[in-house]
Amino acid sequence: MLKIVVCVSGGGTNLQAIIDGIANGSITNTEIVGVISNNHGVKSLDRAKAAGIPAFTICPREFSERADFHKAFLDKLAELAPDLIVLAGFLVKIPEEMVSAYPGRIINIHPSLIPSFCGVGYYGLRVHERALERGVKVTGATVHFVNEGMDEGPIISQKAVNVLDGDTPEVLQRRVMEEAEWILLPRAIDDYANGRIRMENGRCVRKV
Numbered sequence: 001m002l003k004i005v006v007c008v009s010g011g012g013t014n015l016q017a018i019i020d021g022i023a024n025g026s027i028t029n030t031e032i033v034g035v036i037s038n039n040h041g042v043k044s045l046d047r048a049k050a051a052g053i054p055a056f057t058i059c060p061r062e063f064s065e066r067a068d069f070h071k072a073f074l075d076k077l078a079e080l081a082p083d084l085i086v087l088a089g090f091l092v093k094i095p096e097e098m099v100s101a102y103p104g105r106i107i108n109i110h111p112s113l114i115p116s117f118c119g120v121g122y123y124g125l126r127v128h129e130r131a132l133e134r135g136v137k138v139t140g141a142t143v144h145f146v147n148e149g150m151d152e153g154p155i156i157s158q159k160a161v162n163v164l165d166g167d168t169p170e171v172l173q174r175r176v177m178e179e180a181e182w183i184l185l186p187r188a189i190d191d192y193a194n195g196r197i198r199m200e201n202g203r204c205v206r207k208v
């Protein structure tokens with residue numbers, strides 16, 4: 001049974017897709033052993049609680065040094081001892097020590113077709129605002145393994161989503177979630193849990 005920790009920052013619709021996927025059997029061989037949020041009072045925490053999953057908040061603002069926040073975060077992860085860490089709308093830069101401590105064992109969902117609209121400053125609704133400003137006709141979502149770079153790790157899967165006339169950032173965000181994110185992320189976890197994907201030599205290797 002793959003033990004996963006899901007890291008979140010806000011609404012937690014991707015967390016919900018994972019919880020639902022485990023409940024309905026589209027994600028197999030997987031257990032969520034903890035949810036970590038960097039913000040108090042967010043809906044993600046209610047979703048975890050409703051599903052009976054231990055949830056923790058580690059808030060950077062409550063530490064005077066960034067290094068202390070990183071230590072608290074890494075200590076909590078070590079305590080939960082996950083096989084895989086899932087960044088599901090976790091809008092905080094993760095410490096480099098975390099990448100080296102869990103090589104090939106961290107995945108992230110990003111709401112664009114990487115390498116478009118990604119990297120420093122591209123997160124959450126901002127990604128969709130920039131996509132609309134640029135006038136792209138197709139956007140989407142990407143699941144990737146996490147390495148030291150920002151949104152630069154090996155790509156696991158991507159799905160395109162059409163941009164429609166009159167889209168607002170909120171409307172586009174919702175369509176990208178519905179048509180791409182909530183499908184791709186549960187599927188990637190199921191693939192990982194069942195040995196169909198892994199990170200090897202900086203690439204995502206898929207067993208067919």
Ligand code: GAR
Pocket residue numbers: 008009010011012013014015088089090091109110111122123124127177181
């Ligand atoms: C999602 O769209 C996710 O792809 C994005 O934040 C949102 C969180 O929504 N992540 C990033 O932008 C990471 N760079 P959720 O809390 O409802 O899952």
